[in-house]
Amino acid sequence: MTPTLDSPFAKIANHFEPRALEGEALKEFFVGDFFEPFMQALISAIHTSGSYQKLLLIGHRGCGKTTLLNKVAEELRTRYHLVYFSAGEVLNMMDVETVDILLATYGKVIESVTDESQEKKLLSRFKELIDHGKNKFQLDKKIDINAFFFRFTVESENRTTTREALWHRMDELQNSLSKACADVREETKKEVLIIIDNLDKLEDAMAQNVFLKGSRLLTLPRAKVLFTMPLPTFYNPGFIGVSDVDYQPVFIPLIALSDRDGNPRPDNLDEMEQVVLRRIDDKLVDKAALQAMILASGGLLRDLIKFMHMACTRAIVKGKMEGRESIIDRDIAALVIRDLVNQYTRVFDFPRYRGSITHIRNDKDKERVAHEDMSFFLNSLFALEYGHPDRIWYDLHPCLARALDKQ
Known part of the structure; x- marks a missing residue:
């Protein structure tokens, strides 16, 4: 039998890990013809917006x-002092409030500073801010930003008491964050641009609280900030x-594989094919x-990458069982597609929503679908x-x- 690790798919499967491209993988595997106009629209929106504009990527x-x-970000770094981070690094994504985002942003601005004396000054202000209130984050003489946010993420009691203290000092938090950005701007001679990713993964009610109810607080800091935001929040009438x-707002669409009438879009189909063939021998x-x-x-890149990762795994198993090298054939493709069809079969409430999804499928609109239901459908893919x-x-x-057809 062929040892698993000797299969070419063992290495190739790593190319299809369901994660965003970065570093060398971004250079090697990125295919961007479809996204190029939208990337340029985003860059243009950032460049031409006011110094304190808040942008949304949706x-x-x-x-x-x-x-x-x-x-x-590769292009923006030359012009801006870029503070780019994932909300999941510093926040408990199951429990996020606007004050948490502001505090995390403040910490990440400080962390982005390379000048030691400047960092020491900013850290001193940060410590002074969080030392107010009866919370367990108080430290003697120094503070480790990463350790602080680790505890803020995992310790719910301390997170609550810190929030309570900061809600009473919101003006100070806003001013401290704005002052830190101004200090960094003065030091680097570059405008500060803050990008906060993965806020689009917030649960809908939490996202509404942050982006709609908390919009005034979220937009007060004197810095240019780009947030990712969930699609259902974009659909909220509020x-x-x-x-x-x-x-x-800046919207990034899906890659449409056909037009509304079902006619194939060869250019987009070719681009999706290249997404795969950059990572595997044809x-x-x-x-x-x-x-x-x-x-x-x-047209969901994540699902295509997931299909290919599962297909590589199945090709390894097939090769091992047959004692010879295999390829990803139509049988393997059918199996990995069936896995996702089965998942939809398990979780979707067909008796409740059959009429709505049948309308969407046939008419390609949402005219007969309750707004709340449509937001749910979009959020759940x-x-x-x-x-x-x-x-x-x-x-x-x-x-x-396909799951609907099997009902």
């Missing part, structure tokens, strides 16, 4: 926002009331199998939005459509 989960941000005043994957997985992804920036339309995720 799109489906799994559409490639973090990879796109990593790519855009967003209209704050968007023009507080935010400048001799190791049957073309028809690859096309089947592309179509089953619905049951339904997908296409067409931006032109006339938008909707369809079911292809794997949910």
Whole structure:
């Protein structure tokens, strides 16, 4: 039998780990023809917006926002002092309030400083701020930013008491963050740009509290900030009331594999194919199998990458069982697609929503779908939005459509 580690798929599977591209992988594997105009729109929005503008990056989960941000960040670093971090690094994503985001941003601005004396001065102010109130984060003479946020993330009691103290000192928190940005700007001679990724992963009610109810607080710091925001929050009617005043949104669409009438989009299909073939020799994957997985992804990069990762694993097992090298063929593609179809079958409430999803599938719109239900479908990737920036339309995720056909 062929040892597992001798299979070429053992290494190739690492190329399809379901994570954003960064570093060398970004240089080697990024395919950006479809995203190029949207990346340039984002860069232009950042460059032309006011010094203290708050921008939002919005799109489906799994559409490639973090990879796109990593790519855009390469260009932005030359012009800005970039403070770029994931909310998940410093926040408990199951329990986030606006004050947490401001505090995390303050800490990350300090962490971005390379001048030792400047960092010491900023740390002193940070310590003075968090030492107020009866909380267990008080330290004697020095503070470790990473240790502080680790405890802030995992210790709910301390997180609560710190919030309570800071809510009573909100002006001081805002001013301290703004002053830190001003000090960094003075030191580096560059405008400060803060990018906070993965806030789009917040649960819907929490995101509404942060971006809608907390919009005034979130937009007060005197710095240019780009947040990622969940798609359902973009669909919330309350967003209209704050968007023009507080935010400048930039939307990243899905890669539409066909038009509204079902006609294939060869350019986009080719791009999805290149996403895969940058990471694997085309001799190791049957073309028809690859096309089947592309179509089953619905244009979601995350799902295509997940299909390929599972396909590599199945190819390793098949080769081991048969005692010879195998390729990713149509049988393997059918199995990995079936896995996601089965997942949709398990979790979707067909009796409750059958009428709504049938309408979306047939009419490509949401005219007969309750707004709350549509937000739920989009958030759960049951339904997908296409067409931006032109006339938008909707369809079911292809794997949910297959699950529906089996009912």
